[in-house]
Amino acid sequence: MLATQETQDISTPSGLMRTYIYRPEAQGQFPSIIFYSEIFQQTAPIARAATILAGHGFVVFVPEVFHELNPLGTVLAYDEPGKDKGNADKFAKPLEHHDSDTQALVDFAHQQAYCNGKVGSMGVCIGGHLAYRAALNPAILGAFCLYPTDIHSNTLPCAYGNDSLSRSGDIQGELVLVFGKQDPHVSAEGRVLIHQQLMALNRNFTWLEVNAQHAFMRDEGDRYDPALALQMYLQATAFFQRVLR
Template identity: 60%
Template sequence: MQITSEWLTLDTATGSMRCQLFRPHNSNKRYPAILFYSEIFQITAPIARTAAMMAGQGFLVLVPEVFHELNAAGTVLAYDDAGKDKGNADKWAKPLSSYDSDNAAMLSYLQKRSDFNGKTGAMGVCIGGHLAFRAALNPAVNAACCLYATDLHSNTLLIGSAKQTLDCASEIQAELLMIWGKQDPHIPAEGRAKIYQVLTQAGCNFSWHEVNAQHAFMRDEGERYDPALALWVYQQARELFQRM
């Protein structure tokens, strides 16, 4: 399936948010959508390639600049210490409630598209995995694929007028696909166990996978990339979103 991409700007409660939309080239059909959330580095080349891969499976993939309030439009952070420090500072500075209003803006935009079929999923890596989980708090989101979701077990992000994400697990109606790397120092075994227990007690509909991989094993740059696991994830994600 051939795809195309375009940039657009959405109005949110906290200002303009630049997004990149990847979609099948044939706009005469209607497709389900995926809200795809990046790492702290925003829309890097690996993030764009992952979004393109999902779009090629027959989805509208909308990728926001997750820290749009804190950076000039188009800001992409490098995969180095300076980029990591800036991205982490942005992560701690943006309240969770602002992501909720970002999600509302994206969902509203999708409703206006003639090629949208009304079904929406969420997917993300690292902090984006957390944001995909949080997006599932909105009943308009039907499924979420959360890849090595950081800061979910720790309940340490700035909340604003919202509640910590994991504390809201019982509100989730969507099907969840939770994928973790066993060698990921950012979400240790005890943190993963806590999340599993909370989801079980909340009665969530979820599948759970712990694989032999490090943090950011989906990123196709750097020594932590695992191509075989990445291919398996794409297959799992496609099947999840096709069930919506």
Template identity: 60%
Template structure:
């Protein structure tokens, strides 16, 4: 399936947010996936991931997660400078601001002629957390969360009641977690804490742990596992076909 790509600037409660949209080159309507990036924003690997998912019949929307803190179009490098800037941005932005960003995206999906109105979320690293966080919104039917950081540690800016870990019982849709067993950012004790909360909260979830390090989906650098990434893309497509097309 061939796709097209364009951008849309949306008004949010905290300012203008650029969104990069990948969608089938067709006049049909398709379900949307909000694809949350790492701290580096809309990098080339994120763009390629979004394109892969879009080519399976989805409108994939990649928001600039730190739009309040950077000029529109900012992309951080996969180096120490980019990592430090991205982490500083992550620690400055309240979790509730991501919620209002999502509200703007959902309204956009309702208004444009190329979306069915069904919405899911997917993300990597910080984006895995934000995909999980998105599922708290009842308009989001499902979330596919790859090595989601900071859920277990409650380290992102929010009140105790608003920490994502403590909001799990509010999720009505289905969540699919994928973790790397060798990921130091979400160690075994952190994964166990989240798993126990899944059970205790009654969440509709799937759980998968793989032999991989952090950022194994990123097709730049030595962490990339292409064979595993291909498997994960296939699982994600099947997951969203089931949860967004039914």
């Protein structure tokens, strides 16, 4: 299926949020996926990932996750200055602003004639966390979270008791969580903590640990695992075809 791409600046309580929209070229109504990027925002690998999902029959919204902290259209480089700026942004933006961003994206999706009204979330790295966090919104029917960071450690700013791990009981949609065993950002102990919380709360989730490093989905750099990335795309599209149709 061929995909088209366009850009929309969406109003949120914390300012305009540039959002890149990838959707099937064919006519009709399609389910939506909010795809949350890494700290670098919409890089070329993120754009390619969104295009893959759109080509499988989904409308994919890629928001600039730190739109309040950068000029619209900012893309950070995969280098030390880019990583330093992205990490600074990560620790500057409260989770509550991410929540209002998600609501704005859900509202926008519900207003589009090419969307069927069903919305899921997906993301990588901090975007995996934001996909998990988005599932606190009852409109999110499923979340596919790839190596989500900072859930176990509660290191992102938020009001007391409003961290994502503590709020896990509010998630009603289905979850998929994928972690790399060689990922230094989420330790084995951290993974156990998340798993135990979801089990204790009787959430509907699938858990997968793979032999991979952090950012194994990113098709630039020496941590990229093409075979594993393909497996994840197949699992994600099958998951969303089930929960969003």
